Amino acid sequence: MRYRRRSGHSIKNNTKDTRPANTSSTDPDALSPDIRSNLNHIRKTLGNSSDIVIREIPIEGEEEPYLAILYTDGLADQNIILESIMKAVAHIAKSSEKSHPDNSQPFDGKKILGDISLMNKEIQSINNYKKLFHSLLSGDTVFLVDGLDRGIAAGTRGWKDRGVTETSAENVVRGPREAFSESLRTNTAMIRRKIKDPNLWLETMQIGRITQTDIGIMYINGIVNEKIVQEVRTRLERIDVDGILESGYIEEFIQDKTLTPFPTIYNTERPDVIAAELLEGKIAILVDGTPFVLIVPALFVSFLHASEDYYQRADISSFLRMLRYLSIFISLLAPSLYVAITTFHHEMLPTRLLFGLAAQREQIPFPAFVEALLMELTFEILREAGVRLPKNIGSAISIVGTLVIGQAAVEAGIISAAMVIVVAITAISSFVLPSFNMSIAFRMLRFPLMALAGSFGLFGIFVGVTILILHLCSLRSFGVPYMSPFAPLIPEGQKDSILRLPHWMQLKRPRLVNKNNVKRRTSTPPQKSRE
Structure with a gap:
C-alpha cells in the first residue's frame, strides 16, 4: 500500500502538525498518537513475549511503521487472520493504487481504520491500554495506525477447545447428550x-x-x-x-x-x-x-430433580422422584438408626433378628458407633480414591477394596456382617441423588447424626433432624426461601415437587421465583380424539 505524508517532513519532525495532541498527560493509560511509542510500551508491558505477534507495515520509502497488526499466537484463529484480516489490508492497498497511481494519496489513518472495519464483522474501538491488552490477550486482532490515539480490535478468537461432548456427571437414559464446554x-x-x-x-x-x-x-x-x-x-x-x-x-x-x-x-x-x-x-x-x-x-427441590423427569411420562417421573426422596432418608439416617437400635432400643427388633445380631456382635470389640464410624470412613476413602485414580484402574480399586476389605474385616471379627450391609445400602442410596453437591452434604451430615445416635439413641436422632429441618427453613437463595414450595407451603408448587404432574396441568411458574408473566400456558386441557 502506498501513501504519502501530508507534508514532506519526517514523522518525528511533523508530529505536532499532523497528529492529535497526546492525551497521556491527563490519562496515563490512554494510547499515544505515536505508534512507535505504543508498540514500545506494549512490548515492555508484555515482556517481549514470544507468542505476541506484532507485524509492522511501513509506508514505502519510510522506516517508521504507519500500521501495526497485533495478535496472540494460539488464541487468535490463524485462518481468520489470513483470510479476512490480511485480505482486507491487501484490498485497501490495491484499491488505493488504482485510485492514486501517482502516489499522491495523503496518509489518512481514519480512512484506514474505516476500511478495515468494513471488512470485518466484530469490531471494537480501543482508546486505552487496558482495552488493548484485554482484547489482545483474549484472542482478538488489534490494529494501530500512526497519527491516531485510538485503534480497533477485530474478533478473531479461535483457540483450541474440547468442543461439545457428552456429559459425564449427569447421565440420563432419555434426553440430550450434549454438555457445555470450556468456551x-x-x-x-x-x-x-x-x-x-x-x-x-x-x-x-x-x-x-x-x-x-x-x-x-x-x-x-x-x-x-x-x-x-x-x-x-x-x-x-x-x-x-x-x-x-x-x-x-x-x-x-x-x-x-x-x-x-x-x-x-x-x-x-x-x-x-x-x-x-x-x-x-x-x-x-x-x-x-x-x-x-x-x-x-x-431451591432444595431443584437438587432432587433430574432433567430426565420432564422427558419421561408423568407417572414414571413421579415414581423415580419418590425413590430419590426415600434414598435421602436412607443415606442420611440408616447408619444412625442401626447404631441407636442396636445400642439403646433392642425391644424394637424382632426376637430372632435380635438374637442373630447379638451373635454377630459377640466377637466384635467395638461399640456400634465406632464400628459404623470405621466402616463409613473406610468407604469414603475408597470412594475418593476411585475418583482420583485413573479411569482404567479406579473402578477396579473400588470394587476390590470394598469386597476384600469388607470380607476380611468380617472374618477378622472387627466388623459385623450386618454393619457391612447397612453401609453398602447407605452408599448406594447416596448415588441416587442427581446433584453431586447435595449428595456430599448428606454424606457429611451422616457423621454427626451417628454421634447423636450413639450418645442419646433415637432421641438424639430426633433432635438432630429437627435442628436440620430448622436450618433448612432458615436458608435463602437470593431472597427466595430455600425450602419452597414446602416452607412456605405453596399448593401450586406441589405439582412439580415430590410428584410431577403432566405438563398440561402445570399452568404457572414458581411464584416466589417469578412474579412477572406467571402463566406458562392457558388452562385448556389437551384435546382427546373422538372415535
Whole structure:
C-alpha cells in the first residue's frame, strides 16, 4: 500500500502538525498518537513475549511503521487472520493504487481504520491500554495506525477447545447428550439454540484483576424478577480478587450463607437444564473456562430433580422422584438408626433378628458407633480414591477394596456382617441423588447424626433432624426461601415437587421465583380424539 505524508517532513519532525495532541498527560493509560511509542510500551508491558505477534507495515520509502497488526499466537484463529484480516489490508492497498497511481494519496489513518472495519464483522474501538491488552490477550486482532490515539480490535478468537461432548456427571437414559464446554461463546450459543427468543438477554463483565475472566449473565426479560437480576449484578460487582479460574470461585463469593453444608447455588453442565431453569424465571451465570454453569436462585427441590423427569411420562417421573426422596432418608439416617437400635432400643427388633445380631456382635470389640464410624470412613476413602485414580484402574480399586476389605474385616471379627450391609445400602442410596453437591452434604451430615445416635439413641436422632429441618427453613437463595414450595407451603408448587404432574396441568411458574408473566400456558386441557 502506498501513501504519502501530508507534508514532506519526517514523522518525528511533523508530529505536532499532523497528529492529535497526546492525551497521556491527563490519562496515563490512554494510547499515544505515536505508534512507535505504543508498540514500545506494549512490548515492555508484555515482556517481549514470544507468542505476541506484532507485524509492522511501513509506508514505502519510510522506516517508521504507519500500521501495526497485533495478535496472540494460539488464541487468535490463524485462518481468520489470513483470510479476512490480511485480505482486507491487501484490498485497501490495491484499491488505493488504482485510485492514486501517482502516489499522491495523503496518509489518512481514519480512512484506514474505516476500511478495515468494513471488512470485518466484530469490531471494537480501543482508546486505552487496558482495552488493548484485554482484547489482545483474549484472542482478538488489534490494529494501530500512526497519527491516531485510538485503534480497533477485530474478533478473531479461535483457540483450541474440547468442543461439545457428552456429559459425564449427569447421565440420563432419555434426553440430550450434549454438555457445555470450556468456551463461553460456545455455551451461550448452545443456550440460544434451545431458546430462540429475543428476550433472552446476555450481559458480560470481567472479574479478576489478573485473569480478567469473562462472566456472562443470561436471563429471559419479561419472565425474570428484575430485583433478583439487580442483586446478581451487585454481588458480582463486589467481587475483588486477583483471579477467577472456575465457577466455584463465583459461587463462594455470591452465596447467601457460608456456614451451611447445603448448596444454595445450583450448577450443571447440561444446556437443556439451563434452558428449563431460565424458563422458570431464574438466572444463569456462565464463567469462561469451565463447563459448569451456575443457576440462581436455587431451591432444595431443584437438587432432587433430574432433567430426565420432564422427558419421561408423568407417572414414571413421579415414581423415580419418590425413590430419590426415600434414598435421602436412607443415606442420611440408616447408619444412625442401626447404631441407636442396636445400642439403646433392642425391644424394637424382632426376637430372632435380635438374637442373630447379638451373635454377630459377640466377637466384635467395638461399640456400634465406632464400628459404623470405621466402616463409613473406610468407604469414603475408597470412594475418593476411585475418583482420583485413573479411569482404567479406579473402578477396579473400588470394587476390590470394598469386597476384600469388607470380607476380611468380617472374618477378622472387627466388623459385623450386618454393619457391612447397612453401609453398602447407605452408599448406594447416596448415588441416587442427581446433584453431586447435595449428595456430599448428606454424606457429611451422616457423621454427626451417628454421634447423636450413639450418645442419646433415637432421641438424639430426633433432635438432630429437627435442628436440620430448622436450618433448612432458615436458608435463602437470593431472597427466595430455600425450602419452597414446602416452607412456605405453596399448593401450586406441589405439582412439580415430590410428584410431577403432566405438563398440561402445570399452568404457572414458581411464584416466589417469578412474579412477572406467571402463566406458562392457558388452562385448556389437551384435546382427546373422538372415535
